[in-house]
Amino acid sequence: QAKELRLGLITPNGHSWNKAALKLADQLKEETKGRLTMTVFHSGQLGNEAAMMQQLQTGALDMGFIQAAELGSRVPHIAAINAPYIVRSTPAVAKFVRHPAAVKLFDVLPAETGTIGLGWGITGMRAVFAVKDLNTLADIKGMKLRINPTPVYRDFYSSLGAAPTPIPTPQVFDAMSNGQVDGLEADLEFSWNQRFDKVSKSILQMNAVFMPMAAVVSGRVWQSLPAADKELITKAVKSTLDAQIDELAAGEPALIENFKGTSVPVRQVAVKDTEAVIAEFDKIWLPKAPVLAELRKVGATI
Amino acid sequence: MITFAAFTVIMLVGVPIGLCLCLAGFVYIMASGNPVLFQSYPLQLFGGVDSYGLIAIPLFILIGEIMNGGGITKRIVDMAMAFVGSLKGGLAYVNILANMFISSILGSATAQVAIMAQIMVPEMEKKGYDKTFAAGLTAYGGMLGPIIPPSVMFVVYSVLAQVSVSDMLIAGIIPGVILTVMFCVVIALMGYVYNYPRADYQTPRQRVATILRTSPTLLIPIVIVGSILGGLANATESAAVGAVAAAVVGKYWTKEFEWSQLPQMMLRSGIYSAIVLFLVAAAAVFSWVLIFGKVPQETAAWIQTVAKDPISFMLICNVILLVIGTVIDGVPGLIMTVPILLPVATEIYHIDPRHFGVVVVINLVLGLLSPPVGLCFFVAAAVTGAKPGKMFMVTLPFFFISCILLVLLSLYPYLSLALIK
Amino acid sequence: MSDQTISTAPAIGVRRVIMAASSGLLAFERLALMGLMYLLTALILVNVVTRYSHFPIYWIDESAVYSVVWLTFIGASAMTRLRLDFAVTMMTERLSARSQQIFKITATSTVIVFGVGLIVTCMLWMDPIGLAQAGFDAKKFAGQTFNFLYTERTQTLNWPTWVLYLTLPIFAVSITIHGIANLLEDLGLVTKVPPKGFQLSELDGVN
Ligand code: NA
Ligand code: NA
Numbered sequence: 001q002a003k004e005l006r007l008g009l010i011t012p013n014g015h016s017w018n019k020a021a022l023k024l025a026d027q028l029k030e031e032t033k034g035r036l037t038m039t040v041f042h043s044g045q046l047g048n049e050a051a052m053m054q055q056l057q058t059g060a061l062d063m064g065f066i067q068a069a070e071l072g073s074r075v076p077h078i079a080a081i082n083a084p085y086i087v088r089s090t091p092a093v094a095k096f097v098r099h100p101a102a103v104k105l106f107d108v109l110p111a112e113t114g115t116i117g118l119g120w121g122i123t124g125m126r127a128v129f130a131v132k133d134l135n136t137l138a139d140i141k142g143m144k145l146r147i148n149p150t151p152v153y154r155d156f157y158s159s160l161g162a163a164p165t166p167i168p169t170p171q172v173f174d175a176m177s178n179g180q181v182d183g184l185e186a187d188l189e190f191s192w193n194q195r196f197d198k199v200s201k202s203i204l205q206m207n208a209v210f211m212p213m214a215a216v217v218s219g220r221v222w223q224s225l226p227a228a229d230k231e232l233i234t235k236a237v238k239s240t241l242d243a244q245i246d247e248l249a250a251g252e253p254a255l256i257e258n259f260k261g262t263s264v265p266v267r268q269v270a271v272k273d274t275e276a277v278i279a280e281f282d283k284i285w286l287p288k289a290p291v292l293a294e295l296r297k298v299g300a301t302i
Numbered sequence: 303m304i305t306f307a308a309f310t311v312i313m314l315v316g317v318p319i320g321l322c323l324c325l326a327g328f329v330y331i332m333a334s335g336n337p338v339l340f341q342s343y344p345l346q347l348f349g350g351v352d353s354y355g356l357i358a359i360p361l362f363i364l365i366g367e368i369m370n371g372g373g374i375t376k377r378i379v380d381m382a383m384a385f386v387g388s389l390k391g392g393l394a395y396v397n398i399l400a401n402m403f404i405s406s407i408l409g410s411a412t413a414q415v416a417i418m419a420q421i422m423v424p425e426m427e428k429k430g431y432d433k434t435f436a437a438g439l440t441a442y443g444g445m446l447g448p449i450i451p452p453s454v455m456f457v458v459y460s461v462l463a464q465v466s467v468s469d470m471l472i473a474g475i476i477p478g479v480i481l482t483v484m485f486c487v488v489i490a491l492m493g494y495v496y497n498y499p500r501a502d503y504q505t506p507r508q509r510v511a512t513i514l515r516t517s518p519t520l521l522i523p524i525v526i527v528g529s530i531l532g533g534l535a536n537a538t539e540s541a542a543v544g545a546v547a548a549a550v551v552g553k554y555w556t557k558e559f560e561w562s563q564l565p566q567m568m569l570r571s572g573i574y575s576a577i578v579l580f581l582v583a584a585a586a587v588f589s590w591v592l593i594f595g596k597v598p599q600e601t602a603a604w605i606q607t608v609a610k611d612p613i614s615f616m617l618i619c620n621v622i623l624l625v626i627g628t629v630i631d632g633v634p635g636l637i638m639t640v641p642i643l644l645p646v647a648t649e650i651y652h653i654d655p656r657h658f659g660v661v662v663v664i665n666l667v668l669g670l671l672s673p674p675v676g677l678c679f680f681v682a683a684a685v686t687g688a689k690p691g692k693m694f695m696v697t698l699p700f701f702f703i704s705c706i707l708l709v710l711l712s713l714y715p716y717l718s719l720a721l722i723k
Numbered sequence: 724m725s726d727q728t729i730s731t732a733p734a735i736g737v738r739r740v741i742m743a744a745s746s747g748l749l750a751f752e753r754l755a756l757m758g759l760m761y762l763l764t765a766l767i768l769v770n771v772v773t774r775y776s777h778f779p780i781y782w783i784d785e786s787a788v789y790s791v792v793w794l795t796f797i798g799a800s801a802m803t804r805l806r807l808d809f810a811v812t813m814m815t816e817r818l819s820a821r822s823q824q825i826f827k828i829t830a831t832s833t834v835i836v837f838g839v840g841l842i843v844t845c846m847l848w849m850d851p852i853g854l855a856q857a858g859f860d861a862k863k864f865a866g867q868t869f870n871f872l873y874t875e876r877t878q879t880l881n882w883p884t885w886v887l888y889l890t891l892p893i894f895a896v897s898i899t900i901h902g903i904a905n906l907l908e909d910l911g912l913v914t915k916v917p918p919k920g921f922q923l924s925e926l927d928g929v930n
Contacts, residue, residue, distance in 0.1 A: 006594075012464075013648075043464065046590060046594070047586075054345050074875060170460070170467070174466065179533030315826050318834075325836070344895075348891060354784060354788055359791075541767075543768070568756070572759060572798055575798065
């Protein structure tokens with residue numbers, strides 16, 4: 001029978017996740033000749049991710065694009081995907097999140113969060129923007145660094161000797177320009193939109209962590225759907241996320257060119273510098289999320 | 303539809319607006335046949351105030367409390383007098399200038415009118431001004447409070463619109479200064495027509511002495527702005543730093559502030575901020591059900607049939623907001639209109655959300671000065687005993703000049719955006 | 724905007740219990756509001772100092788936000804009792820005294836309707852009965868009900884979120900009690916006296 005689905009996400013209009021959501025809505029409508037429709041609620045109109053999760057659990061909301069940080073704060077098993085140096089480039093991220101090992105992380109979602117994971121969408125590898133000159137990983141030591149406050153990132157940047165400083169997203173630019181923090185870490189797409197290069201002296205491509213998003217469906221809603229619709233929705237989600245992942249990975253070189261076109265130097269972290277950091281990080285996180293060992297193995301083959 | 307009907311009826315009965323919004327949320331959920339939403343209701347209420355930007359509100363209100371308790375306001379008026387001198391209509395200029403200065407510390411129009419009316423109106427009456435005019439003028443001076451930073455209304459807007467608090471605060475500077483200049487021009491013209499009295503003559507030496515004596519008040523805005531520019535604090539935190547500065551100035555320079563007064567000041571700041579913050583929470587529930595019911599989408603569709611371009615959209619918004627502002631006060635007005643109008647403004651007409659915020663806030667502030675529910679006039683009336691209706695009539699030129707400013711701001715976005723990086 | 728009078732006059736049985744509960748709550752709310760304001764100011768100042776000296780404390784922002792959330796709902800409860808709130812009086816103030824009284828009683832009753840409604844939604848959300856049936860095992864409860872409330876923790880403080888959410892059921896109960904107390908006053912069943920310890924001015928606006 002006819003059904004209207006609601007999908008919520010926190011990114012604003014124009015973000016590549018939003019474009020994917022709108023494409024998904026079009027595709028569902030077209031394939032079912034209007035029997036299944038979908039309304040997209042962007043910019044956290046229905047509340048922040050925690051509020052959206054609660055609405056997914058009650059069944060008030062049908063679908064959500066929820067960041068790994070939110071799911072990871074509930075389930076350490078999922079947080080493993082945020083670990084540093086599983087893969088080392090955005091093209092590798094694009095392959096990795098479609099590998100069965102990454103998709104298999106969703107197995108714990110129904111029992112732990114009441115949602116069903118259908119696939120990952122991505123943002124690119126995160127870089128550090130600093131008000132001083134950064135050449136190597138060691139230069140991060142002693143920096144006041146604004147980070148996404150998810151526990152995995154905090155442990156990673158702490159192990160590099162930085163003092164992780166939470167600053168609310170809308171205030172990050174100001175915090176950099178007036179010196180409340182000495183640096184920030186973010187993905188390149190967001191950083192270019194915010195023009196963080198204008199308040200930075202150098203950019204260090206960490207090639208360490210990325211923030212993927214999971215397309216999840218309410219467990220309650222899923223139970224009530226006929227098998228044919230489940231299959232149809234799963235397929236549509238997969239194909240739109242595939243397109244999002246490919247497009248984002250393909251767009252990264254142009255983005256890096258943008259940054260290289262500014263006067264701010266863009267540098268890379270040397271692979272040999274990272275081994276000690278990985279060991280220290282895994283000492284904390286392997287006991288919490290044993291699946292990390294397998295993810296590293298898979299990542300190494302990509 | 304039934305949600306709006308329920309909302310309007312209970313509001314007219316005199317139910318506090320925050321509760322009206324909450325109850326309309328209940329009514330919507332019942333009418334929508336989706337009772338599962340009840341389970342998310344409390345969390346939406348919580349989520350509405352679970353926001354870093356809102357921390358600024360209690361702190362801004364606290365600065366005002368400490369400053370007033372420390373007798374700092376009175377010194378600011380003295381300083382403005384020394385600057386203005388013996389012009390025709392001198393005290394009227396003093397009124398506006400002191401208001402502008404105090405606006406740079408206080409965040410609220412009504413608080414400012416209450417404070418300034420007690421000081422300025424008796425002074426102006428003594429010098430031969432009509433009491434109604436003096437009270438009305440003070441009410442217009444109070445308008446600067448929420449326009450010149452800091453401003454509780456801009457903070458609430460920045461949270462609703464998810465834009466940077468400091469951007470919004472900075473956006474108010476140019477409009478605030480233009481408005482001050484416009485008010486001074488009106489005073490000059492009216493002073494000529496009505497032959498306003500001159501202020502007392504002060505020798506240059508007296509002036510310098512007064513300015514030197516009162517200059518420590520400057521410390522408060524200097525500390526606020528300096529802590530931001532110096533990388534010590536962000537816009538929110540600067541309010542806490544400013545509160546400390548106000549306490550220090552009040553304690554060691556004016557010597558009117560006592561630590562024993564602090565608990566009561568904390569209590570009042572707590573309650574007054576809760577009044578605003580609860581409205582924000584209620585608005586979150588209300589806009590959540592509106593969004594679930596796709597009301598913004600439908601409003602957008604309707605407005606698009608009327609307004610063909612950004613400018614006609616802005617002008618329509620001005621009219622709508624002025625009408626709303628006449629019956630509803632600042633923050634609640636913001637909370638009811640922004641969730642509906644902002645998505646239309648940014649997505650359909652590609653208006654900068656910060657530019658839109660400036661226009662919306664000034665529009666609603668002007669509503670505080672228009673009958674029948676012009677809260678600023680009521681406050682000025684309560685302090686001075688003048689009649690609110692008459693106050694509105696004798697200050698009509700100020701109303702018109704404010705409307706002109708609104709049109710200018712609507713047409714020229716750079717007036718709001720020029721100072722933002 | 725406010726009458727700022729509160730009744731403590733002797734009344735019989737239930738009435739007396741309600742009035743006493745309301746006064747007790749208000750006294751507690753008064754202290755809590757002061758405490759939260761001090762806490763908020765201190766947290767922000769400590770944050771400024773520690774960040775400036777290169778030792779930022781990770782959980783301060785989150786603590787400050789939750790202090791403001793608690794301040795909101797505790798303050799909203801107190802202001803209901805103090806009858807300090809934005810209301811549209813444009814229509815009612817033109818009516819006869821008797822009609823005004825009727826409207827006032829209606830308006831006060833809606834406070835109680837809201838309070839009770841919020842208690843009900845909090846029960847649906849927090850489901851204490853379901854939790855008890857699951858033997859207070861958060862995981863088991865989540866498995867049975869799809870309600871994961873008791874398994875969640877905050878991001879930087881790492882507190883269980885339900886502890887912070889408790890402000891809502893507390894608010895629901897206290898606003899109901901204050902609503903009933905206000906209604907008893909409006910119906911003339913008890914007499915009003917001014918509240919203790921609040922030096923509020925009708926003129927201190929909040930816009
Ligand atoms: Na101000
Ligand atoms: Na008004």
